[in-house]
Amino acid sequence: MDRRSIVEFPVTAQSAGATPAITIYSTAVCPYCVAAKNFLKSKGQQWTEVRIDLDPVEREKMMAKTRRTSVPQIFVGDVHVGGYDDMMALHRPGMSAADDGSKDRIAEFTDFRKRMNERILGEPNQVVRRFFALDTQTYQAGALDVKTKELLGLVASMVLRCDDCISYHVAQCKDAGVTREEFFETFSVGLVVGGSIVIPHLRRAVDFLDQLEGGAAAPEAHEH
Structure with a gap:
């Protein structure tokens, strides 16, 4: 069955x-x-x-x-x-x-993000294009390494309660070598700063991480 x-x-x-x-x-x-x-x-x-x-x-x-x-x-x-x-x-x-339904959420998230980014960047609007370029530059290594910047992005996304942003940064953090223990310490910061209203988003973040650890392919790096 x-x-x-x-x-x-x-x-x-x-x-x-x-x-x-x-x-x-x-x-x-x-x-x-x-x-x-x-x-x-x-x-x-x-x-x-x-x-x-x-x-x-x-x-x-x-x-x-x-x-x-x-x-x-x-x-x-x-x-x-x-x-x-x-x-x-x-x-x-x-x-x-x-x-494999266990990978659907990640596949759908990745496909939708890629398709719509291409659609958005295909429009001749320089403000939008420059913002996307700024986002890409922001997460490049500098005084802070990529891993630290992605963890900061993850906390900010949790506090803002943006599930797409959270999923994206979870995937990028994993690619940057963040361990499960480091993830949960980061989740705890987002939870303390954001309060109990963050809990539903924390659940979905952990579920997304579980699926990634189960072998689903992560979305490609920036832009958002």
């Missing part, structure tokens, strides 16, 4: 044993968990919910099975679908059963 089963099979098929049970690892304060459950409900699916905020053992099990720390994490039987974004990517028309 492939991962697309989660969006293709109605509850009647599931109850008849045609589809393995769906399991969602979640927490009480996760908006993406709620969104995932609402989507499954709209597709006529049933699921078993495992609250990792109530059971540290289940949290450890989830992390061991998925190599991720974020929620939701969704399974069809023993097949790991991924998080909310992964599930929604499987639902989009044209997605084949063989596609």
Whole structure:
């Protein structure tokens, strides 16, 4: 049974044993968990919910099975679908059963960014072009090395709550050699400066990092 089963099979098929049970690892304060459950409900699916905020053992099990720390994490039987974004990517028309949904978010982010940058820079507006050039120059090595500048960009993006900016700087930081421990120290600075409203963006940043560490290709370096 492939991962697309989660969006293709109605509850009647599931109850008849045609589809393995769906399991969602979640927490009480996760908006993406709620969104995932609402989507499954709209597709006529049933699921078993495992609250990792109530059971540290289940949290450890989830992390061991998925190599991720974020929620939701969704399974069809023993097949790991991924998080909310992964599930929604499987639902989009044209997605084949063989596609690796765990890499969709990074691939889509990279493709969209490249396509729109080319579109924007194709316009004869010198202010826009000069700003993009300035962005590129800003992150080149100087008194501060590239790694330090990308970490600064990551903190600023977290405080500004710009998910695209966060994803971009996470990818560039990883390419610059930032370790997971360094990432989380940087995340902690962004969280302290930005406050609790940064937490949803922190979740998505960690999920993006997990996918990069799983082997997905990072976007090319600047411009934004």
